[in-house]
Amino acid sequence: MPRAASSAPDAVGPPAPTGHPDPPPPVSPRPETAGIARPRQAEGVRRRGAARVRRLLRRPATAPLALAAAGAAGAAYLYGTNPHEPGHWLPRCPFNWATGLDCPACGATRMAYDLLHGDLGSAFHSNALMLLLGLPFAAVLYGRWLYEGLRGRRWRPSFGRLGTAAVLGVAVVWAVVRNVA
Numbered sequence: 001m002p003r004a005a006s007s008a009p010d011a012v013g014p015p016a017p018t019g020h021p022d023p024p025p026p027v028s029p030r031p032e033t034a035g036i037a038r039p040r041q042a043e044g045v046r047r048r049g050a051a052r053v054r055r056l057l058r059r060p061a062t063a064p065l066a067l068a069a070a071g072a073a074g075a076a077y078l079y080g081t082n083p084h085e086p087g088h089w090l091p092r093c094p095f096n097w098a099t100g101l102d103c104p105a106c107g108a109t110r111m112a113y114d115l116l117h118g119d120l121g122s123a124f125h126s127n128a129l130m131l132l133l134g135l136p137f138a139a140v141l142y143g144r145w146l147y148e149g150l151r152g153r154r155w156r157p158s159f160g161r162l163g164t165a166a167v168l169g170v171a172v173v174w175a176v177v178r179n180v181a
Contacts, residue, residue: 061149064142075116083110101179104171105130129174 056062081088095103107127114123115131123131141157148155159167 059149060152060154061146064146064149067142068146075112078109078113079116081113083113102175104174104178105134106178108134129170133170 078090081090083090090109093103093106095101096106105127108130111123111126111130114120114126127134144157145155
């Protein structure tokens, strides 16, 4: 029996549309990475790297060593920048700017510059209290902090009420003396 002509497509041709479009591609949480496939290994390496950084930041010696690096960078900048001359990029003391008076730490930047250049007399003239009491006190505190950090222990200085009152009292007396004289 001969076959009748039909309007149905041949089985060899393209499939008939079902009326449902293909599902949309998954939406990337960050638009700039849409359509970029990342290998799973890179994701794992990134996670391990972040975990290493977090472990490093938790070590007790990290903060004192970072402070030493920042201090060295600051000293290198200060060595080439003379705070005694105008036109440099060093901030002015906010207390001095607001009141016109010298705070107990005013002159510490000039003192540090003079010390870096080996001029002890000018350093003493810039801020005698910081040179004679502040620097040795800070050096002892920093040395102990670094020593304990390198041994794997956290250390917080404890001055107590009497020690805090003594430090504040000396600072107030120094501020009055240097502004009156």
